[in-house]
Amino acid sequence: MATLIDTTRAHRHPEKRNRPDTEVLRKPDWLRVKAPGSKGYLETRNIVKSKGLVTVCEEAACPNIGECWTIRHATMMIMGDTCTRACAFCNVITGQPQALDPTEPQRVADAVAEMGLAHVVITSVDRDDLDDGGSAHFAAVVRAIRATSPVTTVEILTPDFLRKPVAAAEEIIDARPDVFNHNLETVPRLYLKIRPGARYYHSLRLLERVKERDPAQFTKSGLMVGLGETKEEVMQVMDDMRSAGVDFLTIGQYLQPTRKHAPIDRFWTPDEFKALEAIAYAKGFLMVSASPLTRSSHHAGEDFARLRAAREAQVRSAPAATV
Ligand code: SF4
Numbered sequence: 001m002a003t004l005i006d007t008t009r010a011h012r013h014p015e016k017r018n019r020p021d022t023e024v025l026r027k028p029d030w031l032r033v034k035a036p037g038s039k040g041y042l043e044t045r046n047i048v049k050s051k052g053l054v055t056v057c058e059e060a061a062c063p064n065i066g067e068c069w070t071i072r073h074a075t076m077m078i079m080g081d082t083c084t085r086a087c088a089f090c091n092v093i094t095g096q097p098q099a100l101d102p103t104e105p106q107r108v109a110d111a112v113a114e115m116g117l118a119h120v121v122i123t124s125v126d127r128d129d130l131d132d133g134g135s136a137h138f139a140a141v142v143r144a145i146r147a148t149s150p151v152t153t154v155e156i157l158t159p160d161f162l163r164k165p166v167a168a169a170e171e172i173i174d175a176r177p178d179v180f181n182h183n184l185e186t187v188p189r190l191y192l193k194i195r196p197g198a199r200y201y202h203s204l205r206l207l208e209r210v211k212e213r214d215p216a217q218f219t220k221s222g223l224m225v226g227l228g229e230t231k232e233e234v235m236q237v238m239d240d241m242r243s244a245g246v247d248f249l250t251i252g253q254y255l256q257p258t259r260k261h262a263p264i265d266r267f268w269t270p271d272e273f274k275a276l277e278a279i280a281y282a283k284g285f286l287m288v289s290a291s292p293l294t295r296s297s298h299h300a301g302e303d304f305a306r307l308r309a310a311r312e313a314q315v316r317s318a319p320a321a322t323v
Pocket of ligand 1: 073
């Protein structure tokens with residue numbers, strides 16, 4: 001069933017302008033959310049605006065913004081609002097980005113302190129235009145938050161650093177975020193259609209590299225479903241992630257930002273998400289969040305506490321080493 005044409009966001013994607021319109025499916029009830037507008041939401045918005053920050057919550061048109069901003073949970077997007085990739089699922093603006101702002105690391109750190117965040121998630125646009133993909137800047141943001149808010153735990157959601165020197169990703173790993181997240185987004189068969197600028201095995205290798213270099217760092221990755229993947233393909237990706245040592249898996253329903261974006265193949269039901277969650281736990285993930293509205297950073301603070309507790313329980317139950 002078709003719904004209204006979304007023309008408000010189409011101008012953000014010049015590279016998609018000449019694509020044929022696709023039908024936008026009407027959302028089922030389980031994906032309907034309340035319009036944002038609470039007191040906490042407005043306070044979070046004021047802080048974000050007054051510090052001149054960009055959030056992925058707004059740029060990606062996330063359906064959870066009302067809920068998250070009410071409890072002051074905003075995911076900041078660094079290195080500008082313009083991405084050098086043009087993924088078929090993503091609502092972030094595509095184009096030629098601005099120069100990096102050297103004041104950004106401290107501005108982000110100040111906002112984290114002002115919001116009194118116990119846990120913060122930082123993500124970024126892809127910066128293929130920069131020699132290091134922006135890794136030095138990303139690492140500087142992590143260090144500035146650590147210096148300004150030493151007890152805040154830091155989760156990062158990074159680009160893939162494809163075709164950048166190996167040292168680029170390593171610089172961020174060495175800044176020692178608590179959680180290193182890089183989303184695989186979809187199954188390998190759909191990469192050329194959905195994530196044409198990325199390579200599945202490169203992304204998987206990045207996650208593996210984090211564990212090799214700093215085994216104490218939690219790794220996290222996410223998938224969207226509803227793009228035409230099969231359950232078997234999702235299960236294969238779970239196995240690939242476990243082989244790369246990924247601790248935490250998120251799975252959510254893909255929502256189509258405009259008629260020019262990849263169409264929704266189908267809506268997975270809440271019961272199907274529950275089944276995926278059970279399978280993922282059986283495959284050995286420490287933490288799994290799988291639901292229609294799951295996003296990488298949704299409930300990230302509570303999930304981090306559970307992730308840490310799950311690792312401690314695993315260590316306690318491990319058989320003692322013999323000499
Ligand atoms: S789920 Fe993440 S991106 Fe969406 S509103 Fe919440 S913090 Fe922002």
